Amino acid sequence: MAKFQDVGKARRRARQARRTYPFTRPQELGSPEVRHFPVVIAGGGPIGLATAVDLARHGIASVVLEKTNTVSDGSRAICWAKRTLEILDRLGTGEQMLAKGITWNQGYVYFGNDPEPLYTFDLLPDKEQKFPAFINLQQYYAEEYLVEKLAACPDSELRWQNEVVGVENGTQGVRVTARTPEGEYRLDCDYLVAADGCRSPVRTMLDLDFEGRVFEDHFLIADVRMKADFPAIRRFWFDPPFNPGRTSLIHKQADDVWRIDFQMGWHVDREEALKEENVDRMVRAFLGPDIDFEYEWVSLYTFQCRRMQHFVHDRVIFAGDSAHLVSPFGARGANGGLQDVDNLAWKLALVLKGKAPPALLASYDAERIQGADENILNSSRSTDFMTPKSEVSLAFRNATLELARDFPFARRFVNPGRLSVPCVLDGSPLNTPDEDRFTDRQRPGAPCIDAPVRVAGKDMWLLKQLGDRFVGLYFADGAAPKDVPGVEVLTVSSGFAANLQDCKGLVAKHFDAKPGTFYLIRPDQHVAARWRRFDPARVGTALARARGGSNALA
Amino acid sequence: MPGKLRTEPGVADPDAFYARLIELHEGLSQDESNKLNAKIILLLANQVGDDAALQEILEYARNSLKK
Numbered sequence: 001m002a003k004f005q006d007v008g009k010a011r012r013r014a015r016q017a018r019r020t021y022p023f024t025r026p027q028e029l030g031s032p033e034v035r036h037f038p039v040v041i042a043g044g045g046p047i048g049l050a051t052a053v054d055l056a057r058h059g060i061a062s063v064v065l066e067k068t069n070t071v072s073d074g075s076r077a078i079c080w081a082k083r084t085l086e087i088l089d090r091l092g093t094g095e096q097m098l099a100k101g102i103t104w105n106q107g108y109v110y111f112g113n114d115p116e117p118l119y120t121f122d123l124l125p126d127k128e129q130k131f132p133a134f135i136n137l138q139q140y141y142a143e144e145y146l147v148e149k150l151a152a153c154p155d156s157e158l159r160w161q162n163e164v165v166g167v168e169n170g171t172q173g174v175r176v177t178a179r180t181p182e183g184e185y186r187l188d189c190d191y192l193v194a195a196d197g198c199r200s201p202v203r204t205m206l207d208l209d210f211e212g213r214v215f216e217d218h219f220l221i222a223d224v225r226m227k228a229d230f231p232a233i234r235r236f237w238f239d240p241p242f243n244p245g246r247t248s249l250i251h252k253q254a255d256d257v258w259r260i261d262f263q264m265g266w267h268v269d270r271e272e273a274l275k276e277e278n279v280d281r282m283v284r285a286f287l288g289p290d291i292d293f294e295y296e297w298v299s300l301y302t303f304q305c306r307r308m309q310h311f312v313h314d315r316v317i318f319a320g321d322s323a324h325l326v327s328p329f330g331a332r333g334a335n336g337g338l339q340d341v342d343n344l345a346w347k348l349a350l351v352l353k354g355k356a357p358p359a360l361l362a363s364y365d366a367e368r369i370q371g372a373d374e375n376i377l378n379s380s381r382s383t384d385f386m387t388p389k390s391e392v393s394l395a396f397r398n399a400t401l402e403l404a405r406d407f408p409f410a411r412r413f414v415n416p417g418r419l420s421v422p423c424v425l426d427g428s429p430l431n432t433p434d435e436d437r438f439t440d441r442q443r444p445g446a447p448c449i450d451a452p453v454r455v456a457g458k459d460m461w462l463l464k465q466l467g468d469r470f471v472g473l474y475f476a477d478g479a480a481p482k483d484v485p486g487v488e489v490l491t492v493s494s495g496f497a498a499n500l501q502d503c504k505g506l507v508a509k510h511f512d513a514k515p516g517t518f519y520l521i522r523p524d525q526h527v528a529a530r531w532r533r534f535d536p537a538r539v540g541t542a543l544a545r546a547r548g549g550s551n552a553l554a
Numbered sequence: 555m556p557g558k559l560r561t562e563p564g565v566a567d568p569d570a571f572y573a574r575l576i577e578l579h580e581g582l583s584q585d586e587s588n589k590l591n592a593k594i595i596l597l598l599a600n601q602v603g604d605d606a607a608l609q610e611i612l613e614y615a616r617n618s619l620k621k
Contacts, residue, residue, distance in 0.1 A: 378569070381569050381572070381573050384573065384576060385572070388576075390579065390580075390587075391584060391587075392576075392579045392582075392584070392587040392591075393576045393579065396572075396575065396576065400572075402618060403618075406561075406614075406618070407561040408561055408562050408563060409560070409561055409562060409563045409564060409565070412563045412565070412568040413568045413569075413571075413572050415569060415572070418569065
């Protein structure tokens with residue numbers, strides 16, 4: 001069962017699927033009783049699977065309905081950003097990703113037939129963090145690790161070959177109709193998370209909008225398996241001799257698979273372009289005649305930058321590609337989607353447990369629309385730079401590239417993709433604005449920056465100590481104050497007595513902390529509030545606000 | 555390049571400026587675009603003011619076309 005139609009067109013040897021998972025007849029089939037789950041998730045891709053795993057960490061049972069019987073059958077998303085790895089580390093698959101993936105921190109940009117790069121960039125200015133700027137790893141690995149993780153969650157279910165075909169959305173819950181090879185059945189849930197991809201059937205069933213731009217260009221992905229000693233960096237070309245007038249990119253993945261990407265122009269014949277001899281010609285022009293390779297996955301794609309006007313519709317919540325689409329330059333698709341998951345799961349869990357008002361979910365809408373808009377803006381600009389739409393924009397583009405050879409300022413104008421960085425949730429209704437003076441970096445709304453710490457004498461990472469619950473970071477020696485219900489306070493200092501020993505002083509540096517400084521950190525590791533002095537009343541008010549309480553979302 | 559020319563980044567948000575510049579040309583004919591560029595250059599030249607820097611820019615730009 002191929003998941004995506006382009007797979008295998010270029011060559012029969014291209015992989016059809018990695019492995020299949022068995023269909024298990026759901027107990028609801030043929031039963032008059034309609035079972036109820038707190039959460040049903042439509043779609044078993046990286047976003048749906050991660051949502052289920054994250055909810056399980058909060059004690060919320062869910063069932064994932066996936067229409068196929070396999071994980072992604074092409075490499076698809078390959079670039080996993082540091083923030084995504086940190087989120088996956090919280091979910092328990094980050095270290096597997098890091099071990100299997102190809103680590104890279106640098107990008108090289110080339111222009112024309114000059115073998116020397118026009119310039120290079122480093123995406124990880126702060127080196128002392130658990131995860132690198134990026135790893136490259138085929139999407140199916142990310143999914144397989146999450147499938148395994150989910151299998152270890154006793155109250156969560158993943159149902160292969162269960163397709164959502166009906167959705168009755170109400171103010172109190174959702175009734176979902178699922179189709180299986182052996183018939184249809186119904187499930188009730190408090191919330192339905194629609195993680196069913198860019199063509200989201202749930203979105204269509206609810207007749208919801210999906211607005212934005214279509215970019216008039218085609219790109220050919222040829223993922224090839226070969227032994228090559230190319231560097232494991234992102235190499236991007238403007239106007240290379242092997243694809244004149246257009247752009248190309250090469251990037252290493254695990255298992256000696258390399259992504260080669262060719263801009264093809266708008267007016268291509270799709271059938272022709274995907275013929276084996278034509279794909280061969282493109283790949284050979286790049287690799288030369290001597291390197292043996294075989295195809296892993298071939299796809300010809302166009303792209304769009306779109307989003308829904310709102311991601312929350314009564315009891316149906318959209319996450320990932322179903323809610324927003326970006327061009328692939330910048331790796332902002334799956335990485336943006338996993339930030340959706342990170343933002344949504346704790347909120348949904350608090351609401352389902354009655355510990356936060358349903359209005360808290362409106363902050364998911366606000367915060368992730370902000371994130372989606374940032375991703376759409378950046379990837380649209382990259383695409384506009386790569387694909388000039390008029391003579392004058394082509395002239396500016398080429399002038400920029402030529403100037404970039406000589407001048408550092410012009411390199412800033414060159415846009416070969418602005419790679420995914422986490423959204424700083426400035427202006428979020430959950431933030432408590434600063435009353436005290438701090439540097440900007442860890443301002444309310446910002447995700448925490450990782451740093452080495454020592455816990456009970458052992459070397460650990462800061463981010464592993466945060467997440468899943470509200471944490472107070474109290475920069476002080478001695479005992480943590482216990483008088484803020486709902487917040488686990490951890491002391492941070494350079495001394496041994498603190499919960500977190502700031503062994504290299506980097507935590508205090510990043511957080512601009514002085515003795516007495518207190519940070520309130522959300523379950524998704526974003527800063528909610530900070531003060532120069534610990535005041536339980538202020539922390540309590542900020543906590544209520546971060547949980548969608550009376551000070552927010554009125 | 556020595557001299558008066560500023561070659562280090564000076565525009566705070568290069569991506570935003572570049573996007574605005576390209577948008578400015580949207581829907582214009584080639585003649586209109588040329589005129590727009592000419593006006594922008596003259597305004598920027600007046601903003602720069604410094605004769606030596608302007609001379610350097612003109613010479614660099616012309617010479618760079620020969621490469």
